[in-house]
Amino acid sequence: MPKNLIKFKGLVIKEKRIGDNKLIVVLTKELGVISIFCNGGFKPQSKNLGATQLFSYSDFCVDEKTDSSGQKRYYLDSSTSDTIFYRIRLDVISSALASYIAELLNYCGIAEENNGEVLRLTLNTYYSLNSDRQPPELLKSIYELRLLCEIGYRPNLIGCNNCYLYESDSMHFNIKTGKLLCDDCISEEDRNNGFDYLFDKNMLYIVRYIMLSDYDELFSFKISDKAQKKLTKFSEAFVSYYIKAKFVSRDFFKMINLV
Numbered sequence: 492m493p494k495n496l497i498k499f500k501g502l503v504i505k506e507k508r509i510g511d512n513k514l515i516v517v518l519t520k521e522l523g524v525i526s527i528f529c530n531g532g533f534k535p536q537s538k539n540l541g542a543t544q545l546f547s548y549s550d551f552c553v554d555e556k557t558d559s560s561g562q563k564r565y566y567l568d569s570s571t572s573d574t575i576f577y578r579i580r581l582d583v584i585s586s587a588l589a590s591y592i593a594e595l596l597n598y599c600g601i602a603e604e605n606n607g608e609v610l611r612l613t614l615n616t617y618y619s620l621n622s623d624r625q626p627p628e629l630l631k632s633i634y635e636l637r638l639l640c641e642i643g644y645r646p647n648l649i650g651c652n653n654c655y656l657y658e659s660d661s662m663h664f665n666i667k668t669g670k671l672l673c674d675d676c677i678s679e680e681d682r683n684n685g686f687d688y689l690f691d692k693n694m695l696y697i698v699r700y701i702m703l704s705d706y707d708e709l710f711s712f713k714i715s716d717k718a719q720k721k722l723t724k725f726s727e728a729f730v731s732y733y734i735k736a737k738f739v740s741r742d743f744f745k746m747i748n749l750v
């Protein structure tokens with residue numbers, strides 16, 4: 492059967508050994524998250540060793556086949572590395588965070604229309620992590636909040652969802668409904684339903700910034716340790732509400748990144 496070769500760029504988010512062969516999971520702009528079978532991918536002499544390594548961003552050329560059930564299967568023909576995030580591999584905290592991000596992506600199974608933005612967000616986060624530009628803890632919060640926005644859970648943070656007040660010393664964000672309300676507009680019931688998260692002015696500014704900024708601004712800011720503690724609490728509560736999975740790599744990251 493003639494080969495049906497297709498080319499694309501992708502980020503390796505998982506690799507699995509099957510004897511001398513390898514199965515990789517790749518996040519791509521064109522096809523979403525796909526699995527690629529690499530024949531002999533673990534042999535030391537394989538030309539594809541570097542490009543198919545975990546966290547590599549590479550050019551792939553694959554043979555696309557459709558099986559009897561109509562499902563597409565991808566077999567690696569050739570690959571070349573574009574970016575290998577060396578520093579992420581060398582640093583245990585960075586590598587733990589990159590693994591958590593990869594695990595989140597694997598779990599979410601990104602819908603086709605969001606691939607481009609999610610790939611851009613993930614690559615930007617890895618670049619920042621690799622160049623030590625922002626602390627891993629901040630990158631974790633940025634990624635968690637922004638990923639949820641890109642896959643369809645972007646809350647309306649422009650102002651109080653009832654009276655349009657832009658900011659005040661205390662604003663309430665309901666994690667379940669994604670609504671922002673001011674002190675005057677929140678009902679007793681909303682206040683006591685267990686999903687209420689209180690933002691002071693600074694926190695609201697930071698969360699708005701993360702959810703709404705362009706990537707150039709997103710990957711160049713820093714915050715105080717005190718603000719980071721609050722932000723971590725919020726981003727974890729937000730992500731845990733929408734993505735109800737247990738991530739081993741997140742627990743590991745938290746264990747080794749205790750400050």
Ligand SMILES: [Zn+2]
Nearest residue numbers: 651654673676
């Ligand atoms: Zn209001």
